Amino acid sequence: MNNLMLYKKNIFLEKFSKIAKDIQISFELFPPKKSFLEEKLLNVVKNFKLFKPKFFSVTHGANSGKENLTYSLVKKIKKKTGINTAPHLTCSDFTKFELKNIAKKYWNNKIYHIVALRGDEFNNSSRSKMGAIDLVYLLKKIANFDISVAAYPEVHPKAESAYKDLMNLKNKMDAGANRAITQFFFKIEHYLRFRDKCFSIGIKKDIVPGILPIYSYDQLIRFSKLGKVAIPKWIKNTFKNFKNDVDICKIIGSNIMLEMVYGLYREGVRNFHFYTLNRLEIVYSICCILNQTSF
Known part of the structure; x- marks a missing residue:
């Protein structure tokens, strides 16, 4: 290794040397559609375990009728890793009676952390008129669950206004939620402004940024449209110039994630939630750098 490369490596290591000691991370997964x-x-989970995450979370798609898949995967991950694993629970998919039974089942099986969500509605087929606030209340009546809820730095796509969306989050916190995990974003300033607004209305609990790995230009555009998330022009242009080169796209995506984590860390953020997309490459490489385990 020549002197210039060694110098650059040392600068890079110095930049991230303090982060691993200060931060806590968590990973989101989803039940595979195919059993194989x-x-x-x-195996992906086994690799992520090396970074001693605070918790794993396992999603549950609304109206999927597959709550058992979530429950089964949560049990397997917890048994395999010994790490706290939180199922997502969407109240749009179940009646109040069913939700109570599911909550009791989780608690009785020593699953104490739940990500409480309203869930998507398809063609007005929701089985419940409950909102996430109602679900938080219900869970707290069943037992003293550790509850995470969702937050939206760029406003929920279906919210009547930014103010009402913010107050909805406050109501969830007041109902007993322990923290909020944000939807992914690509502009740090959106998160920081949102965090300031939360603090200004009395939300003192942690607002954990959700960080999404970017694997390709097409994925970037598709996800941003789904969540109505703004993309900085420089990111869009950088990917667009190399959108047909898979390897370069991964390198770009990794660098974007690193800079986001570093930028948020400098602003006092100490908890990060990674949306893994059930893939290892980018998130694993980022965590290796943060933990100094790849050098």
């Missing part, structure tokens, strides 16, 4: 993919996912 489960073993592959558990």
Whole structure:
């Protein structure tokens, strides 16, 4: 290694040397659609375990009728890793009676952390008129669950206004939620402004930024449209110039994630939630750098 490369490496290491000691991370996964993919996912989990995450979370798609898949995967991850694993629970998919039974089942099986969500509605087919606030109240009546809820730095796509969206979050916190995990974003200033607004209305609990790995230009555009998330022009242009080169796109995506984590860290953020997309490459490489384990 020549002197210039060594110098650059030392600068890079110095930049991230303090982060691993200060931060806590968590990872989001989803149940595979095909059973044969489960073993592959558990191998991904095994690798993520090396970074001693605060928790794993496992999603549950609304109206999927597959709550048992979430429950089964949560149990397997917790058994395999010994790490706190939180199921997502969406109240739009169940009646109040069903939600109570699911909550009791989780608690009785020593699953104490739940990500409480309203869930998507498809063609007005929701089985419940409950909102996430109602679900938080219900869970707290069942037992003293550790509850995470969702937050939207760029406003929920279906919210009547930014103010009402913010007050909805405050109501969830007041109902007993322990923290909020944000939707992914690409502009740090959006998160920081949102965090300031939360503090200004009395939300003192942690607002954990959700960080999404970017693997390709097409994925970037698709996800941003789904969540109505703004993309900085420089990111869009950088990916667009190399959108047909898979390897370069991964490198770009990794650098964007690193700079986001570093920028947020400098602003006092100490908890990060990674949306893994059930893939290892980018998130694993970022965590290796943050933990100084790849050098």
